Amino acid sequence: MTMPTDSRKLDHYVNPEPFDPYQAETLTPEQERFYLASQWKMMWWKFRRHKLALVSGLFLLVLYGSIPFTEIIATYGLETRNSDYLLAPPQRLHLFHEGRFVGPFVYGYEAKPNLETFRWDYVENSGDVQPLRFLCRGDAYKMWNLWNWDVHLVCPAENGVFYPLGTDRLGHDMMSRIVYGTRISLTVGLIGITISFLIGITLGGLAGYYGGWIDSVVQRMIEILRSLPELPLWLALSAALPVNWSPILIYLGITVILGLLDWPGLARAVRSKLLALREEDYATAAVLMGARPKRVIARHLLPNFMSHLIASATLSIPSMILGETALSFLGLGLRPPITSWGVLLNEAQNLSAIEFYPWIMSPMIPVIMVILAFNFFGDGLRDAADPYK
């Protein structure tokens, strides 16, 4: 490379802008937002990308959010029965009657005795248009046990009926009963997981933090409980609930039973994490500063893997819901008048149900959907639990 021959002296150039010595290290606003984000915020970002998990989470949120308003959402009361319509098939929802728009309506039933099967056959009577009413007065109930009310989201036409999922053996509306069952089936999992969470964290925490003989005792307990098949134990324990307990006590008893056998997995996770973390410098520092074990565990160690715990707890809720369903299905779980999806399915124990009135099995749809939603949601949470990866 040669210098230009007629080189003038280059001008002395000085940038008039003020000099920022950290210029190279400044972040774009986007990067800054990313690096300054809290752990939970990053988890949310990561979780948001998991579309299926997001949808499942919203679905569950809607279901749980509807629990306080069960009485309004259900068309009929839990015990309302109409003996004119026993095991009536589902009514289809229509919008147009003979080419004319009527809005959502159903056709009334026409009952015909079937002399071959000795049952009533219900067919839709296409002359009987029964438009649905919305936000209307129907069966009376006591809202939140505070005041008497009778407003429902959807009601049948005056003197009409609305059974979108048919009726059961006693003439209860399946749809309303499923709505009422949601309340029980979903809370069983929540209460159960709370119990299992408390036991798991306490025992796992003790074992992991202290080690030694406490650790070996807890380890043995975990091993034994994990080697036992759950369902027979659940059966035996719920058979042990006294017969004279009220249904609400039975409900609590069942949730406790479900929680009692579920903690080993959580305890094991807590223990192994604690074993590793208690050697960290900050844990030693906390101990040296005079923090008591409870504070060290709860304040310094647990937050490290709380997100993991929540994710794995979410993944074990479905097994509790299924457990309750199975117990109630077998008749050893919840007892009427407390109604869960399993209690409803108890009616569908024989093959004739599938053959003649398959709509009796409709509670299995919400069961499957909720279990799937919890699984997807839990998977998403688990992936998001460690946002720094």
Added chain:
Amino acid sequence: MLRYIVQRLIVMVPTLLAISLLTFIIIQLPPGDYLSNQMAELRSRGEAAGIEKLEFLRTQFGLDKPWWEQYAVWLGAWPGPDGFSGLLQGNWGWSFEYSKPVADVVGDGLVLTIILNAATVLFVYVVAFPIGIYSATRQYSWGDYGFTLLGYIGLAIPNFLLGLVLLYYFNKWFGISVGGLMDPDYIDQPWSMGKLWSVMAHLIVPVIVIGTSGTAGMIRRLRANLLDELQKQYVVTARSKGLTERRLLWKYPLRMSLNPFIADIGNLLPGLISGSVIVSVVLNLPTIGPVLLDALSSQDQYLAGFILLFVAVLTVFGMLVSDLLLAVLDPRIRLSGEAST
């Protein structure tokens, strides 16, 4: 190896004792017992004759003794009215409801339970193995997504409902009789090819139903394990040496990912046995499931206790078998087991 087996067997003893104690406590939990309930019923009807016999039975079985003594007698570690005669001596107890020894009540049910569960384990392995390999080697393909979806659905449908629905359709399409483990014609008949065939055909539905969720979990784990292995350096080395994909897969990563596959039987078995109990009730299979349900609701405590203990012991033995298989397969486990003692 022998030392390892002996060591594992010794470790099992306290576990089994703890399980038997737990079982006994659970069956003791309901207030009263079968006999005192019966006595109360007889008394309310004013029948004095039966009461004496029941009183005799009560002392005979030591039901008037404190619970720990009852437990010890049941176990056979304490002399009962007939001397040492409990589980350890091979006396499984007395069923009050059937007025027969427990051994006679459960009898064939035990064998059928074991057959059913063994068939299910086999089913899980046979199905999960190829699908797991397929899903791992063709990650994110349509097949992989399809099997994943199927697995999720298998996880979500309650066992007993799947059982009912499958039973209905098998009956409708293939004419397999509803419930039971064989065609009604073959009951109490000597074994023949026809009977064997009938039993096999009847096993299909329960095995599929019980095995689905276990299979789904197994596929997921095998897939994850194999994916981990496939990313390792030695796979790259082997590939660069020019090994064919098939040979490469069979030679190294598959063998490595087999370990957890066998170790997993411990996770699998409790679930399968749970499933077999409820599915047997729904499908009316002559295993111990329905007997357990009856015994629990009528407080036939020794019968219920024995069955609970049996399913627990079945699980523990299954785990023992899986541990031993693992030890055969992977010498590292055997060595570390010895080192830790």
